[in-house]
Amino acid sequence: MNRKLLYGLALFAACFIVMFTVSAAFAAGEQMKLSPSDCAKCHEKQPQDIESNGSKHKTAINCQNCHAGHRPSSKNNIPVCSQCHQGKPHFQQKISCLSCHTNPHTPLKITFGTPMTEPCLTCHTSQIKQLQENKSKHSSKNCTDCHDVHRKKPECTQCHKPHSADITAADCKKCHKAHMPKVVTYAADTDSKYCAACHKQVATTLAASKFKHAMLNCAYCHQEKHKAIPKCQDCHGAKHPDGIQAKFPQCTMCHKSPHDLNNWTAAPEAAAPAKGKAKKTH
Ligand code: HEC
Ligand code: HEC
Ligand code: HEC
Ligand code: HEC
Ligand code: HEC
Ligand code: HEC
Numbered sequence: 001m002n003r004k005l006l007y008g009l010a011l012f013a014a015c016f017i018v019m020f021t022v023s024a025a026f027a028a029g030e031q032m033k034l035s036p037s038d039c040a041k042c043h044e045k046q047p048q049d050i051e052s053n054g055s056k057h058k059t060a061i062n063c064q065n066c067h068a069g070h071r072p073s074s075k076n077n078i079p080v081c082s083q084c085h086q087g088k089p090h091f092q093q094k095i096s097c098l099s100c101h102t103n104p105h106t107p108l109k110i111t112f113g114t115p116m117t118e119p120c121l122t123c124h125t126s127q128i129k130q131l132q133e134n135k136s137k138h139s140s141k142n143c144t145d146c147h148d149v150h151r152k153k154p155e156c157t158q159c160h161k162p163h164s165a166d167i168t169a170a171d172c173k174k175c176h177k178a179h180m181p182k183v184v185t186y187a188a189d190t191d192s193k194y195c196a197a198c199h200k201q202v203a204t205t206l207a208a209s210k211f212k213h214a215m216l217n218c219a220y221c222h223q224e225k226h227k228a229i230p231k232c233q234d235c236h237g238a239k240h241p242d243g244i245q246a247k248f249p250q251c252t253m254c255h256k257s258p259h260d261l262n263n264w265t266a267a268p269e270a271a272a273p274a275k276g277k278a279k280k281t282h
């Protein structure tokens, strides 16, 4: 035999031995003494995901608690979640865990791929109650139509135009609640500019008045609930002698309008917009 052939055979034998050992080790399920630190040598993404957002899948367990064994000896080393998670109502979902926990290596980065409501209700109950007890066009929507990423709260202005340029996204909550948007309530110090978006005429008239009501906010008199109408007596009591009150049962018979006090020459104002004529917002 010449040296070249000998060298070739030796190399072949060496390779064979290595390959045999490798596959034998895999076949014997020894995992080549793989440790979690080895995984990153061949797998880039999963170790990175775990490192950055693994939460308890990073701190409480390691790769091999979930991936026992490895190819080729172990054909399926993908765990099922129920191996470790059992017994809570949350785990009795009709849909796969991975349809919300889309990446097991970042278990708390949750996005909702398909429209759903029912699965949210094992953990959140007050919102569905509000939606159902206060029917609006939001009630027929799925939770995920608005919350596509878990814990994310959308701005109203993502879907609606404000009533006027004066109103910002943060202002909507002064009057509306997301899960009962038609029940409009507000605080007594709410700026009248917000009301003016729809009640322009009243706002203009009141602002032009020389009497003390002009210093008051709309919401100071129309308290708490939209469309609430106060009585003059709520604030002023019985101001004049009984005889006068008996003859003129309504204060406005003399004082004209609360928005235009004592303007004796004014025609009665048309204060509210006609029904259904609220400024379109979308
Ligand atoms: C020497 C390189 C190498 C090392 C080290 C390695 N893997 Fe792999 N792994 C592979 C290859 C190659 C595949 C097959 C990829 C394919 O078929 O797409 C694979 C596939 C997988 C799969 C997919 C399951 C399957 O059967 O398709 C998982 C899970 C996995 N490895 C986990 C691990 C874990 C956990 C470690 C560390 C304990 C690890 N790997 C270490 C190379 C490696
Ligand atoms: C909590 C259990 C768990 C831990 C811990 C875990 N994995 Fe996974 N891994 C899974 C599951 C489940 C899948 C299957 C995902 C799927 O079907 O979309 C998977 C899939 C994989 C795959 C196949 C490719 C893919 O993304 O689908 C590789 C490779 C992998 N994991 C490597 C790793 C490595 C490396 C580590 C450690 C840094 C690790 N895994 C930690 C549960 C885990
Ligand atoms: C090998 C065991 C094991 C498997 C398999 C496993 N987990 Fe976990 N997981 C744990 C442990 C341990 C914790 C921390 C203790 C706890 O919260 O129960 C945890 C925590 C979590 C958490 C909370 C994370 C945190 O930081 O609070 C989520 C979410 C989660 N797992 C989802 C899943 C999903 C989805 C699967 C299936 C893809 C899965 N797990 C598979 C062991 C596992
Ligand atoms: C409808 C979407 C959805 C489905 C389906 C789902 N989860 Fe969750 N899971 C969540 C959300 C949202 C959280 C809360 C995360 C947070 O606190 O930010 C959570 C939290 C968890 C937690 C940590 C809190 C706890 O209760 O222990 C674990 C563990 C968990 N899920 C495992 C699973 C397992 C296992 C499955 C499948 C049997 C599953 N999840 C199915 C959405 C889902
Ligand atoms: C396993 C329980 C669980 C499930 C299922 C779940 N959540 Fe959550 N959710 C939580 C926890 C825990 C928090 C954080 C604590 C808190 O703020 O109440 C949270 C917070 C939120 C927040 C932010 C709350 C805030 O005040 O900032 C929104 C929005 C939310 N979840 C929507 C959803 C939607 C939509 C679904 C269904 C697609 C869902 N959640 C399913 C547990 C869950
Ligand atoms: C993801 C989109 C989306 C978001 C975010 C959203 N809405 Fe809506 N909203 C809608 C749709 C769609 C309708 C129905 C519109 C229609 O049919 O004309 C609606 C209807 C309404 C209505 C009328 C309800 C009725 O029954 O007539 C009000 C009021 C409303 N939204 C207020 C709000 C407020 C306030 C917020 C923020 C807290 C908000 N919306 C956030 C999509 C959204």
Ligand code: HEC
Binding pocket: 117, 120, 121, 124, 127, 128, 131, 138, 141, 142, 143, 144, 145, 146, 147, 153, 154, 155, 156, 173, 178, 179
């Ligand atoms: C029309 C859009 C829309 C729908 C549908 C919707 N939400 Fe919301 N949700 C919001 C907005 C906007 C906020 C933020 C309100 C705020 O910041 O005051 C919010 C806030 C939340 C919060 C934080 C706490 C709270 O009550 O303000 C949770 C939790 C939540 N939603 C869960 C749900 C669940 C569960 C469903 C389905 C039953 C659902 N949402 C349906 C738009 C919506």
Ligand code: HEC
Binding pocket: 156, 157, 160, 161, 162, 163, 167, 168, 169, 171, 172, 173, 174, 175, 176, 184, 186, 190, 194, 195, 226, 278, 279, 280, 281, 282
């Ligand atoms: C000063 C209180 C107030 C503020 C602030 C406010 N709204 Fe309104 N909104 C109302 C009232 C009142 C209605 C009319 C209710 C009715 O028609 O009975 C209404 C009606 C709506 C409607 C349904 C009617 C329509 O226009 O088609 C939507 C949508 C709406 N608001 C969205 C918003 C959004 C988005 C914001 C923030 C940018 C916002 N609102 C801020 C009081 C307010």
Ligand code: HEC
Binding pocket: 163, 186, 190, 194, 195, 196, 197, 198, 199, 218, 219, 222, 226, 227, 228, 229, 272, 273, 274, 275, 276, 277, 278, 279
């Ligand atoms: C989005 C438009 C809009 C906004 C903003 C708005 N309103 Fe109105 N308001 C209306 C509509 C529409 C009506 C109903 C008119 C009708 O029924 O003829 C109304 C009616 C009223 C009424 C009369 C109810 C009745 O019985 O005649 C009062 C009082 C009122 N609004 C006060 C306010 C106050 C105060 C604010 C600010 C905090 C405000 N509104 C903000 C649209 C709005």
Ligand code: HEC
Binding pocket: 210, 211, 212, 213, 216, 220, 221, 230, 231, 232, 233, 234, 235, 236, 251, 252, 255, 257, 258, 261
């Ligand atoms: C929510 C409380 C409230 C209601 C309701 C109310 N007012 Fe007043 N009114 C006030 C306040 C506050 C002043 C200023 C008092 C002061 O500074 O002495 C005032 C002042 C007046 C004044 C004196 C004006 C001036 O410039 O000197 C008259 C007149 C008056 N109100 C008539 C009425 C009549 C008529 C009604 C019913 C149509 C009415 N008010 C409803 C709170 C109210």
Ligand code: HEC
Binding pocket: 192, 195, 196, 199, 202, 203, 204, 206, 213, 216, 217, 218, 219, 220, 221, 222, 229, 230, 231, 232, 252, 258, 259, 270, 271, 272, 273
């Ligand atoms: C001093 C208290 C007071 C203030 C401030 C006030 N209002 Fe009024 N408003 C009333 C009273 C009282 C009535 C009932 C008048 C009646 O019965 O004739 C009324 C009636 C209305 C009505 C019903 C239509 C009408 O005039 O009959 C609307 C709409 C209205 N106010 C909107 C507003 C707006 C918008 C503002 C702020 C720009 C405002 N009000 C400020 C006390 C007030």
Ligand code: HEC
Binding pocket: 232, 233, 236, 237, 238, 239, 240, 244, 245, 248, 249, 250, 251, 252, 253, 254, 255
């Ligand atoms: C017959 C006409 C008439 C009627 C009805 C009437 N007022 Fe007057 N009111 C007056 C006159 C006149 C003044 C004095 C104006 C002045 O001094 O400048 C006055 C003054 C007031 C003042 C301001 C002066 C002060 O003392 O603070 C208030 C407030 C007031 N009225 C409230 C009311 C209320 C509330 C009602 C209904 C219960 C009412 N008025 C009914 C004619 C009337």
